[in-house]
Amino acid sequence: MVKDLCKTTGSMSSSTSLMDNLFQRSLEDLIKGFRLQLLGESAFISRALDEIRREIKVTDPSTKSTALHKLTYLAALHGVDMSWAAFHAVEVVSSSRFQQKRIGYQAITQSFNDQTSVLLLITNQVRKDLNSANKYEKSVGVVLRVFEKYPDAVNVCFKRLVENLQSSDPQILSAVVGLFCELAAKDPTSCLPLAPEFYKILLDSRNNWVLIKVLKIFAKLASIEPRLGKKVAEPICEHMRRSVAKSLVFECIRTVVSSLSDHEAAVKLAVAKIREFLVEDDPNLKYLGLHALSIVSSKHLWAVLENKEAVVKALSDEDPNVKLEALHLLMSMVNEDNVSEMSRILMNYALKSDPVFCNEIISSVLSSCSRDVYEIIVDFDWYLSLLGEMARIPHCQRGEEIEHQMVDIGVRVRDARPQLVRVSCALLIDPALLGNLFLHPILAAAAWVSGEYIEFSKNPYETVEALLQPRTDLLPPSIRAIYIHSAFKLLVFCLKSYLSAEEPTSSSLSQESSFGSSPMNAFTHESILNLVNVMELGLGPLFGTYDVEVQERVKNVLGFIGMIKQEIAEKVNPQDNETEAYRVTAFMDDVFSEELGPVSATAQDKVCVPDGLELKENLRDLEEICGESDSVSYTDKISFSVSKLRIRDEQEASSSSSHPPEGAAAASLLEHRKRHGMYYLTSQKDERNSNGTPSDYPLANELANELSLDSFNPKRKPSKARPVVVKLDEGDESRIAPKAEKNPETVNGDESLSRAIQTALLAKNKGKELEEEESSRIENHESSEKTKRKKKKKKKKNEERSSKDKSRRQGEVASVSEQVIIPDFLL
Amino acid sequence: MIKAVMMMNTQGKPRLAKFYDYLPVEKQQELIRGVFSVLCSRPENVSNFLEIDSLFGPDSRLVYKHYATLYFVLVFDGSENELAMLDLIQVLVETLDKCFSNVCELDIVFNYSKMHAVLDEIVFGGQVLETSSVEVMKAVEEISKLEAASNSISLVPKSVSGWRGR
Structure with missing residues (x-):
């Protein structure tokens, strides 16, 4: 019945808004309908969307807002695109009714981005609505977002924010500290002058949320201003001893191990607290304890060694997180003295673990042993046997890595070749390995090795x-x-x-x-x-x-x-x-x-690249020049x-x-080589014949003499001489993943933000003069903004302006950085 | 800051999803599916953290809690404390419990806008605003009152269900 009614309203193209309103399905109806529908989900959604598209165009605000509400729901939970309704969202926001306004704002937060064309239309509306609302904390939340996008805004309200750091209202304090925590994460330098205020909060506050945020701020600040560490270490330890809230204790631990790792007493206390976490039954605390331990391990390996038992025990935990963290920790402990013992322990765990973790273990053993061209491996005979053992672990799927290492060691370490051939031969003989798809690469390496180094067989x-x-x-x-x-x-x-x-x-x-x-x-x-x-x-x-x-x-x-x-x-x-x-x-x-x-x-x-060699040119043209030689697919x-x-x-x-x-084919190949010699790589054989030098790359034995000094660490024990490992230039470590480059745009954004904050701080210190100048500058911006109507033009102008501003700001920054004021209390 | 709040049931159906950074809807759905596929494979009584760098980029963490048929998920970055976020889930659930007296999945399904009202009082723009469920309840009630007031002006019933109910 209801459906029929909906249909009739739909079919009446000139339906009145009253009719639409009467028979409109609300969000509740939509949700209920969804649960009862027999059409299938996508059909139901597309029918609902048709309805919404119709309803949202109606002039009646309540029909419009209900339609938008439904659309927002579908977008959030069913992945329906709602960018087309941006303008309608703006319309709904401007409604005078509170409920409709809410619907509008919800739609906007969900679907608007920088590219949304109607973004400018809502700014005025937001300003109006914020004036009427008196919720301070919420506006602080908005402020952060505004700062991110428009660094100039910092000048306007930064002073107010700093004042609020002394606020007695816990809500306001919490909001402001949260804001500064975000700012410090983006650019710690700009928050450094506020250290005294934060320090006071650290001492006085009893609110765990606020303390956690302040600790996070100090973690950032201490990493750029080491003197701060001495000052805050004691209060942080005090919190660690006193607090019963695990979250605060953990934050203290993390701050100490990541940013105050030079303060011995603090580190000792933190490690003691970590141990408490490790023996807890709560898997969360265990996990966080291991996590903290892995942070501390880079500078204080003793902390890990002290807890070795707990770490090894965590390897058999049922939580994959805990297991992985324990594995990483163990790998951080590995050195040339314990590598064989650790590998033995890990191999035993790999044998009894589930396939995923088993391969995780194998991977980490492989990667830590091969780090820096097998730096920690002294006994290559042992290591090669270990590789052979890995291949026989039933779940092993790391064939390609093992293949690579076997060939790599064969090529680099002359003294290891006899053992390599032994291991390879054993692998080849084992008929069980042939059935495992993942091990085929290992067998390929074994076959190659046993052919290449046959003299050791x-x-x-x-x-x-x-x-x-x-x-x-x-x-x-x-x-x-x-x-x-x-x-x-x-x-x-x-x-x-x-x-x-x-x-x-x-x-x-x-x-x-x-x-x-x-x-x-x-x-x-x-x-x-x-x-x-x-x-x-x-x-x-x-x-x-x-x-x-x-x-x-x-x-x-x-x-x-x-x-x-x-x-x-x-x-x-x-x-x-x-x-x-x-x-x-x-x-x-x-x-x-x-x-x-x-x-x-x-x-x-x-x-x-030799002169005259065209690398970019299309080789297809060659076909015309030498039609018959296309049978040679050598380059492929x-x-x-x-x-x-x-x-x-x-x-x-x-x-x-x-x-x-032989024969014609060979003749044409030769002919081709002759004619297009420049497209061929010079073969090593030719070179040796022509000038007597062996090859492009240094041979293992030749390099050995040069490198023996470098590759032997003086501290190494003379008991067993490590065989020479051929190591080339830094490019040898090709397999390290390249570091992700920072997005230049975001860098710019952050820079301009931090500049703005520094400027604001300077203004605070320098007095009013500068502030006035700033404000006049902002006014200038606004007036210039008003004059530009067309968007494209505006954009261009913005760019010009910002570049001008940049140069001006840079001048200011130079002066700021000269006098970044370290608060007296540090000295 | 908090990057996302999600609620989904044990079948992977999202019941509430809020992302505090703009993401296209396809990406949102992909993330929800990605999170669920990891969550559903985890045994009971293990830690409440997930490594999700592959989904949300570096320096992102995730905590979740499993109540009856629902997963509550918070995604956040290095500016938040993991255990505090777990507490926040607790606050959210407590508040909902007070709101609906013994909250269940259906309450969340049918009260979509109220859910958002509650969430918006606790987390705003990715920042934690309020951690006391009493205060949150007060604010939510005020909002309902305002809404009711703005609606009472209208004399025409708002929906078919309302119309049928008369």
Whole structure:
């Protein structure tokens, strides 16, 4: 029935306002209707919106305000856009009825922003309404917002605010202190001259809300004026001892640990209070205690160590917040002496934790151990075993980080390579790991490592079998390609060792039993032949794989085997340097033996752009110049992932040089290179051939001599020498997230605000003269504002004016900063 | 300052949302959903704080309290004290309790404007104004009186429900 009525009113386009008013649904009706509706939420909302759009245009103020009220409700709780109703909100605010005014203001606070075009229309209305209202605190709330937007306003009422700091009315005091707390957070310097007033409140007030705010102000002030700390430390301690309100005690603790950390007595008391928090049953206090501890840890690590037990215990708390905070704390305690003990504790927790926290633990261990190029790691053999253990934690999902570190350590720390190969080989053999998607990156690193540093392998045959095991078909093709390529390297290494062995024949046969002790001499004819067969068998089925990367690697290996197998099988004398097999093997070994070094993240920036190189130009134009060479998609393959780049670079270098270009395609590639050489990066090989220098980056062993002085800290214990870790320039730490830059606009806003406050303070001190000048300036602004009617023009003018003002203000600021007055009571 | 006050039920339906910095409505809804998705995954009897830097930007904190079918949520920055904010939720709930005598979710659903009146007396423009529920009640009653007075002039019933009620 009601619905029908609504419909009829809707259909009557010329309905009277009385009819609208009669049958309008109120907000209550809307809410009730919402709960009973069968249309579905969005249909109901859109129908209600249609209604509102109609009603809001009606001249009757009460219909209009009810419509706006409904719209406000829908916007707040159902995400309906209401910016289109801005003008109607202004209309409603100007109503004389209190209820409608309220609805209007609520709509405005919810939907207006700086860009709202009708903003100017309400300023006058607000002024009128504020005159009638006599609530002081509310106007203080408004004042803050006004300050933020219009720093000039500070001059008008700042004096009044400062006077109110001595007010006896607790409400006013609370409001004003709150305001100054916000100002101090934005710009502490400007509030510094008011320190005596705040100090008085700190001593006299018994209102916890006010005290908390004053403490927050002092926390900010003390960080820029150290002398303040001495003055306020004692009263703060007094509050800490006396108060039973946990919120106030916590605020005292936080103030002391964050801003008064040089005051020993205060810190001691704060830490004692923190301990009380830690042993509480209330999870909130426990959490805040840990939080405070983490603030204090940067300067007073002893405080954390003293509470180590409580912290470790918190690791098994059921609250994820508490656990995380405890984890961060433990990581802050880690140093080179306790890193292995801490990691042991954490790994045990990781094993029994839920997946999320388990990975959180793994991440933090990984990041704190790799900090500053593995600064705290002395025993890399231990650390590599730890990485291997991490991979075996069932919930582990940090494969990529572990992959990165394994390759990174391999490249940087020469002495760690034997252990790295051992760990990698164990990982490759473990068939369980192949099934876990998150661990595939680790396996990729393990495969690469065992191919790259094969000379440290105890048992190459075992590794080859692991690399070619049938379950590797669980791996994605890109990683499989790495597996096959590593197997290739292994094969070349074994062949090379076999062919260049000193005394091959009878003695090596007897050594087979003691295989592993000295692998160099352990390659017998039989075992090599066996190895070749295993590889052929393992790779044969992959010959027809769809993935080109895998197929190419397989063809490389099989092609190589084809070249040497005949001669190996014929049992030729290994020492015969003339055989084809020896020649090919030696060549391939040459290709693989080039050592890879770490690459700085800033390396690319250091390459100067050669003259005449057009980086911005569209390469598509090249197609016209050399139509047939578009089959060469060489550049497409360049990857920018740092960790992969190393592997891939290596592969590309080898694949491009190992197989001398054949046929027409190769010829066109060469031709292309010749013609457009400037688009190619100079390859390291060419450079070495041409001028004899090894490569762009310093090699691990070369850098070692230069850096050994820096990388050894004098305080380090000589008991176990830390292996040399290659460290490049500062750009090496590329993985630290860049700091978020401050938004320049907000900075400007704050600056102008603080300038205004300083000016106001100066005015207060200097007397009336300046105030008059200020006020005349404001008047000037107002009059100039009046004359401008059009908005665009006004905006332009504003900018001009503000720039003028800025220069003028800067002059004033200079004088202000000279005489920032430190209150006498400090001295 | 306080950045936002939210109330939502345990199904994630927002019952009251007030943001003290201007945010587009889509963003508001996104934040409400984001907060709820974290809240609903938390067990009972754990701390009342949430790390929400990812949602509200750095230096923002969140406290919440769970009463019956409702979550009360306050989002604020470094200028407020966490425990004091928890107390403030307590004040808000106490006041509502006095307002509706034994407040329940339905009271909050059906008394949208009164809820705002109460909240506006406690938090204004992101600043805490009043922490005594008695004072808040006084002010709210005064507002209702003023509203009633301004309405009594009108002779035509304001709504269909009012019309039907006659």
